[in-house]
Amino acid sequence: MSILKKSKLLVVDDSAFMRKLISDFFLDHPYIEVIGAARNGKDALKKIEQLKPDVVTMDVEMPEMNGLEALKEIMQKHPVPVVMLSSTTQRGADNTLMAMEYGAVDFVAKPSGTISLDLHKIQDELVRKVIGASKISISKLHKPLRTKLAINQPMRVTVSNEESIDTTKTKPLETSFPTISQKSWAKTSKKIILIGTSTGGPRALQEVITKIPATVNAPILIVQHMPAGFTKSLATRLDQLSEIHVKEAEQGDILQKGTAYLAPGGYHLKLKKVGSSFAVVLDQDEPPRSGHRPSVDVMFENVSQYSDFDKIAVIMTGMGYDGSKGLVSLKNTGNVIAIAESAETCIVYGMPKAAVETQLVDEVADVDNIAQTIMKYMP
Incomplete structure (x- = not known):
C-alpha cells in the first residue's frame, strides 16, 4: 500500500506562541506536515533554503525583516507558495495587498491583532488555504504584472x-x-x-x-x-x-x-x-x-x-x-x-x-x- 507523501509546511511568525498555535493546527494532519518554524523574515529565508518546504505561512508584521521584505526575496531566490497572516487594521490590509502583488498565494486575517489568542476561529480557513496553496505549481507564482496593455494588441x-x-x-x-x-x-x-x-x-x-x-x-x-x-x-x-x-x-x-x-x-x-x-x-x-x-x-x-x-x-x-x-x-x-x-x-x-x-x-x-x-x- 503506497503511503501518501505529505506536503512540508514552514511556519513563520515572530511570536513563539503563534508559531506553536499554528503548528498545532496541523498535528497528525493527513496531507500537511510542519517541518520547521522561523521567527522573522531573515530566519525564514535560511530555513526555506535548508528545509525546502512545499508551502509557507508567514506573518506580515515582524521585526528585523518583515513579511513583505521576506516575500520579495523568497520569490526571487526560492519561490514557494506563501499564505500570509495579517491583522485587520488599515495598515495590515494595505500590506496584505502588497503581499498579493509580490506573489503571495493567499492570506488569512487574524481575528484579534498580532497575537490572536482566539486564532482557533480561523483554523479551518487556514488549514484549507494551506492545503490549496501546497498544490500550486511554482511556475504560477510571481509572474510580473503587465498592466495597461493597449486594447488593440493581439489577443490569445x-x-x-x-x-x-x-x-x-x-x-x-x-x-x-x-x-x-x-x-x-x-x-x-x-x-x-x-x-x-x-x-x-x-x-x-x-x-x-x-x-x-x-x-x-x-x-x-x-x-x-x-x-x-x-x-x-x-x-x-x-x-x-x-x-x-x-x-x-x-x-x-x-x-x-x-x-x-x-x-x-x-x-x-x-x-x-x-x-x-x-x-x-x-x-x-x-x-x-x-x-x-x-x-x-x-x-x-x-x-x-x-x-x-x-x-x-x-x-x-x-x-x-x-x-x-x-x-x-x-x-x-x-x-x-x-x-x-x-x-x-x-x-x-x-x-x-x-x-x-x-x-x-x-x-x-x-x-x-x-x-x-x-x-x-x-x-
Whole structure:
C-alpha cells in the first residue's frame, strides 16, 4: 500500500506562541506536515533554503525583516507558495495587498491583532488555504504584472466552434462551447460587466481592471472573496492604478458607466431598480453561499432577473465552484457572453473550470487578454 507523501509546511511568525498555535493546527494532519518554524523574515529565508518546504505561512508584521521584505526575496531566490497572516487594521490590509502583488498565494486575517489568542476561529480557513496553496505549481507564482496593455494588441482567445481570433498559438479546448449568436448580441444595447474571482484574484483583477479604458460604456460589478476590511484597500489600490473609477460598493450607489463596484467583505452584492436607474443593495441577511459572502452566484442570480441590459460575465482564478450556478441563471434569462480565465494563467483553476464544465462559456482567455475580450463586445 503506497503511503501518501505529505506536503512540508514552514511556519513563520515572530511570536513563539503563534508559531506553536499554528503548528498545532496541523498535528497528525493527513496531507500537511510542519517541518520547521522561523521567527522573522531573515530566519525564514535560511530555513526555506535548508528545509525546502512545499508551502509557507508567514506573518506580515515582524521585526528585523518583515513579511513583505521576506516575500520579495523568497520569490526571487526560492519561490514557494506563501499564505500570509495579517491583522485587520488599515495598515495590515494595505500590506496584505502588497503581499498579493509580490506573489503571495493567499492570506488569512487574524481575528484579534498580532497575537490572536482566539486564532482557533480561523483554523479551518487556514488549514484549507494551506492545503490549496501546497498544490500550486511554482511556475504560477510571481509572474510580473503587465498592466495597461493597449486594447488593440493581439489577443490569445478561443471562441466556441470557430477558429481562434487573431491567434498567437492558441491550443484547442477539449470542451465544446455554444456558438455566440451575433443576432442576439447587439453592441448597441445597454451592457453590464460582472466579474467573480477568489484565490489569486487581487493580482488577476489588477491585470484586467487596469486595462479597461475610461470610456467603457457600462458599469462593472466585482465579487472578490475577501473578509471585511480588505475590500476597501483593494478598491483604493485598483482605483489608483486604473483609468476607470473603482470603489468599494456602498448601499444605494447608483450605477454609473465607467465605474467598478467591488462588493465589501461580509455583504452580498445585489441590485434594485430605481426609476430608470439601478442602485446597489448590500445584503447581510442572506447567509453565505458555499462559505462565501459576497458570493459570485448570488450576484449573478440577482442580476439575471433584469432584462434591461445584456451581461458580460467573467469568472477568474479561485478555488471551488462559485459562479457556475449563477452563470446558468444568467444564460437562462438573457443575452450573456461568458468569459473564463484559462488554466494556463489561473493561480487556482477551480472556479473557471467549474464554469467551463457548464458548457455555457463563450470564450476562454489568459488573464492578460481578458480586458480586450470584454471590450470586443462593448459598443
